Amino acid sequence: MHDHFLYKDRISDLTRRVIETYVTSGRLQHLDHCPLPNYDIVVQLLDDLKEILYPGYRHRDWLHMGNVVYHVGDIIDRLHDRLAVQFERALCHGRGMNTGCTPEKKYAMEQLGAEKAILFLGLIPDIRRSLAFDVEAAYAGDPACKSFDEVVFCYPGLEAITVYRLAHAMNDLGIPLIPRMMSEYAHGKTGIDIHPGATIGSHFFIDHGTGVVIGETCVIGDWVKIYQGVTLGALSFPKDEKGELVRDTKRHPTIEDNVVIYANATILGGETHIGRGSVIGSSVWITKSVAPGTTVLMEPPALKLRSPNS
Amino acid sequence: MHDHFLYKDRISDLTRRVIETYVTSGRLQHLDHCPLPNYDIVVQLLDDLKEILYPGYRHRDWLHMGNVVYHVGDIIDRLHDRLAVQFERALCHGRGMNTGCTPEKKYAMEQLGAEKAILFLGLIPDIRRSLAFDVEAAYAGDPACKSFDEVVFCYPGLEAITVYRLAHAMNDLGIPLIPRMMSEYAHGKTGIDIHPGATIGSHFFIDHGTGVVIGETCVIGDWVKIYQGVTLGALSFPKDEKGELVRDTKRHPTIEDNVVIYANATILGGETHIGRGSVIGSSVWITKSVAPGTTVLMEPPALKLRSPNS
Amino acid sequence: MHDHFLYKDRISDLTRRVIETYVTSGRLQHLDHCPLPNYDIVVQLLDDLKEILYPGYRHRDWLHMGNVVYHVGDIIDRLHDRLAVQFERALCHGRGMNTGCTPEKKYAMEQLGAEKAILFLGLIPDIRRSLAFDVEAAYAGDPACKSFDEVVFCYPGLEAITVYRLAHAMNDLGIPLIPRMMSEYAHGKTGIDIHPGATIGSHFFIDHGTGVVIGETCVIGDWVKIYQGVTLGALSFPKDEKGELVRDTKRHPTIEDNVVIYANATILGGETHIGRGSVIGSSVWITKSVAPGTTVLMEPPALKLRSPNS
Numbered sequence: 001m002h003d004h005f006l007y008k009d010r011i012s013d014l015t016r017r018v019i020e021t022y023v024t025s026g027r028l029q030h031l032d033h034c035p036l037p038n039y040d041i042v043v044q045l046l047d048d049l050k051e052i053l054y055p056g057y058r059h060r061d062w063l064h065m066g067n068v069v070y071h072v073g074d075i076i077d078r079l080h081d082r083l084a085v086q087f088e089r090a091l092c093h094g095r096g097m098n099t100g101c102t103p104e105k106k107y108a109m110e111q112l113g114a115e116k117a118i119l120f121l122g123l124i125p126d127i128r129r130s131l132a133f134d135v136e137a138a139y140a141g142d143p144a145c146k147s148f149d150e151v152v153f154c155y156p157g158l159e160a161i162t163v164y165r166l167a168h169a170m171n172d173l174g175i176p177l178i179p180r181m182m183s184e185y186a187h188g189k190t191g192i193d194i195h196p197g198a199t200i201g202s203h204f205f206i207d208h209g210t211g212v213v214i215g216e217t218c219v220i221g222d223w224v225k226i227y228q229g230v231t232l233g234a235l236s237f238p239k240d241e242k243g244e245l246v247r248d249t250k251r252h253p254t255i256e257d258n259v260v261i262y263a264n265a266t267i268l269g270g271e272t273h274i275g276r277g278s279v280i281g282s283s284v285w286i287t288k289s290v291a292p293g294t295t296v297l298m299e300p301p302a303l304k305l306r307s308p309n310s
Numbered sequence: 311m312h313d314h315f316l317y318k319d320r321i322s323d324l325t326r327r328v329i330e331t332y333v334t335s336g337r338l339q340h341l342d343h344c345p346l347p348n349y350d351i352v353v354q355l356l357d358d359l360k361e362i363l364y365p366g367y368r369h370r371d372w373l374h375m376g377n378v379v380y381h382v383g384d385i386i387d388r389l390h391d392r393l394a395v396q397f398e399r400a401l402c403h404g405r406g407m408n409t410g411c412t413p414e415k416k417y418a419m420e421q422l423g424a425e426k427a428i429l430f431l432g433l434i435p436d437i438r439r440s441l442a443f444d445v446e447a448a449y450a451g452d453p454a455c456k457s458f459d460e461v462v463f464c465y466p467g468l469e470a471i472t473v474y475r476l477a478h479a480m481n482d483l484g485i486p487l488i489p490r491m492m493s494e495y496a497h498g499k500t501g502i503d504i505h506p507g508a509t510i511g512s513h514f515f516i517d518h519g520t521g522v523v524i525g526e527t528c529v530i531g532d533w534v535k536i537y538q539g540v541t542l543g544a545l546s547f548p549k550d551e552k553g554e555l556v557r558d559t560k561r562h563p564t565i566e567d568n569v570v571i572y573a574n575a576t577i578l579g580g581e582t583h584i585g586r587g588s589v590i591g592s593s594v595w596i597t598k599s600v601a602p603g604t605t606v607l608m609e610p611p612a613l614k615l616r617s618p619n620s
Numbered sequence: 621m622h623d624h625f626l627y628k629d630r631i632s633d634l635t636r637r638v639i640e641t642y643v644t645s646g647r648l649q650h651l652d653h654c655p656l657p658n659y660d661i662v663v664q665l666l667d668d669l670k671e672i673l674y675p676g677y678r679h680r681d682w683l684h685m686g687n688v689v690y691h692v693g694d695i696i697d698r699l700h701d702r703l704a705v706q707f708e709r710a711l712c713h714g715r716g717m718n719t720g721c722t723p724e725k726k727y728a729m730e731q732l733g734a735e736k737a738i739l740f741l742g743l744i745p746d747i748r749r750s751l752a753f754d755v756e757a758a759y760a761g762d763p764a765c766k767s768f769d770e771v772v773f774c775y776p777g778l779e780a781i782t783v784y785r786l787a788h789a790m791n792d793l794g795i796p797l798i799p800r801m802m803s804e805y806a807h808g809k810t811g812i813d814i815h816p817g818a819t820i821g822s823h824f825f826i827d828h829g830t831g832v833v834i835g836e837t838c839v840i841g842d843w844v845k846i847y848q849g850v851t852l853g854a855l856s857f858p859k860d861e862k863g864e865l866v867r868d869t870k871r872h873p874t875i876e877d878n879v880v881i882y883a884n885a886t887i888l889g890g891e892t893h894i895g896r897g898s899v900i901g902s903s904v905w906i907t908k909s910v911a912p913g914t915t916v917l918m919e920p921p922a923l924k925l926r927s928p929n930s
Contacts, residue, residue, distance in 0.1 A: 364649065382638055435640070459797065537853075614915040
């Protein structure tokens with residue numbers, strides 16, 4: 001008991017030593033009067049957005065055309081309030097307003113956040129239309145799939161594409177940081193990492209999906225099908241004269257319409273184009289363009305017979 | 311302030327536009343008086359099932375033989391109530407009863423749901439016996455493993471196999487959709503995607519496991535060991551005369567007893583048999599059968615010496 | 621209704637049959653008066669630790685130098701209480717004290733748990749300094765990265781490395797089981813599986829990260845960069861004269877300073893050293909040492925032209 005009190009006396013010393021590192025070690029704390037977007041709220045926003053994109057499939061039971069308007073109207077109302085605040089925070093942060101903020105500037109950012117929240121919510125109908133095609137592509141592309149309901153409930157590819165289409169729209173509206181927070185949340189849940197900056201056509205299907213990486217400057221056509229472990233990545237990173245990475249080039253491949261890429265294939269480089277209708281086999285590694293209609297396969301591996309007693 | 315009210319006036323317009331897409335864009339909403347299984351409840355069911363499968367390891371502390379009967383009896387009671395309701399929903403849905411339901415049909419489905427819930431719970435002792443072998447196989451197969459407790463607490467492979475054994479039993483009872491919801495939940499948590507339809511023997515061990523995919527028609531023997539990134543998948547999908555995928559063939563490989571498959575290997579095709587005692591090396595890609603006792607390895611990769619200044 | 625009561629009568633029978641397996645099937649239950657570390661609490665501990673490592677980025681908004689001391693002091697206080705209890709449980713368990721415990725032994729373990737909790741919390745400032753270098757390495761290594769804030773919010777590699785640095789410190793203090801519970805929690809969230817026993821230098825960067833496995837006896841230098849799907853694993857497991865795995869050898873590779881390992885490469889074996897400044901290409905499979913400055917690449921795959929009608 002006595003000893004335990006001694007240990008507790010040391011809490012204030014420990015606290016002081018931790019606080020000291022908030023001054024000396026940069027980059028790991030955000031301590032000022034201009035808060036960042038809140039991660040917990042961003043996750044709630046995604047949850048609400050999915051509830052109105054897929055009504056009847058997620059939290060609320062017993063929805064029908066007679067009551068869905070109240071449920072959805074209520075969610076849209078609270079979405080707008082929260083989106084406006086989080087957008088404002090992201091916009092202030094993106095413009096470096098944590099120093100030199102004035103009441104006028106703050107008011108202007110509040111207005112801009114609210115306006116962009118309305119613009120974003122106005123895109124939901126289009127996003128739903130696009131997601132309906134993605135559901136169709138999943139059912140058409142997987143013989144293990146028993147129903148459209150199974151796609152909506154159980155396909156991590158649809159979850160990742162849903163968050164991508166939301167985050168991409170937000171990115172196009174010029175909102176910093178929040179689209180990446182959203183895509184990383186989806187990555188954590190599904191193992192599928194799609195950068196919000198990527199450009200992806202209609203009827204996109206990712207099956208299983210764990211380990212898929214789709215880089216920021218990828219361009220993907222319509223009716224493309226991708227399996228688990230596929231990387232659409234960068235080949236190498238040019239540096240500028242100061243030795244720092246050049247950040248705004250096309251570093252990731254272009255995948256044309258009707259391409260299928262099987263499990264664990266790796267396709268690298270901003271100048272790499274996979275031509276329309278090509279099939280890329282499992283585990284291959286490609287850094288050059290491929291003409292339309294090409295099938296790319298690995299050599300079969302060596303077999304080694306083992307004696308039964310080894 | 312004034313502007314903000316203006317924006318708020320637009321909420322009802324936004325809601326109306328979203329609701330409209332519930333009529334026109336099919337497949338993304340479930341709006342009728344026959345609700346689907348509820349995802350949140352399905353997740354709670356899994357949590358309760360794991361609490362009685364592994365008592366003392368999960369939520370409740372201080373369990374001993376004197377009090378465990380109350381804890382477990384209470385969970386089984388609420389499991390039965392919830393399983394019955396969710397099974398009923400899945401059965402109605404699987405039989406297309408959202409149109410043409412009658413009180414008699416609804417009553418019959420309620421009875422069937424409750425009966426299958428009892429049958430399912432009656433399988434728990436057998437499932438526990440099977441999982442005890444899986445724990446044994448994990449400890450026997452990983453030199454980094456310090457204790458059986460570590461397997462139960464920390465092995466994502468055991469988590470995925472636990473959910474597989476539950477979902478497979480449910481699948482065998484003819485419950486639609488819920489087994490896939492469960493397997494997808496486990497996939498999200500562990501990165502291991504085992505279809506509930508797969509057939510898997512005793513003493514199954516998956517180490518690390520992220521990226522593992524085991525398809526619906528796989529047949530796996532006893533004492534099989536699989537590492538992260540292994541795909542047991544389909545080679546290609548035959549289509550019927552209408553151009554639609556044929557959905558009920560054996561599309562995934564057969565893995566016989568005592569096979570080890572190392573990281574990121576890909577084995578494809580319903581006619582591919584990996585013979586008893588074979589060892590499949592990392593990153594290989596196999597689409598043909600392999601005789602018992604075979605070791606399959608990749609060629610070592612090319613080495614390129616780089617000058618120090620390049 | 622009547623039938624439903626009949627089903628309910630069977631609950632007690634089901635409970636009895638499940639309880640019976642708690643006696644007969646070993647390894648899946650922990651039923652005694654010496655509880656194990658609690659998984660839910662271990663997850664809360666990690667959450668609190670991350671809140672003080674990255675103040676202003678996670679749950680609490682509006683932190684500044686004027687109020688952060690109260691927030692952090694409060695968290696450290698409750699961290700100490702909980703760490704002490706969980707450490708005590710792990711220490712008792714690791715020493716097999718569930719049999720033959722005495723009040724004196726229990727008191728000694730309580731003291732030891734509280735002492736090690738203080739020692740662990742005393743390491744937080746050093747861990748923060750080390751994590752600041754990891755954040756720097758992520759920004760320096762990824763051209764898609766827009767800011768340090770993005771690294772802290774959105775990089776699963778940083779999440780996994782954060783938990784690794786905490787778990788490794790705890791492991792060095794001789795706490796059993798809890799470090800592995802923590803690393804497995806991070807693995808579930810990020811798909812990155814770093815064993816707490818691994819030795820990792822400064823400025824470590826993992827990009828995307830899904831599927832990465834870093835084994836218990838790996839040794840990794842400074843400024844190493846690793847991409848998704850990379851395995852640093854064991855080649856084969858020697859067995860002792862009883863046929864059981866030998867558990868305390870160096871089984872995993874050594875990666876020297878300034879090495880880059882691209883997506884899905886697999887490097888195996890305790891004697892495998894990847895020399896300083898080497899570059900290991902995507903999807904390669906290596907089981908032998910590589911001299912400093914070497915680039916290892918896969919052969920380009922075979923291309924097969926397909927006729928447009930096939």
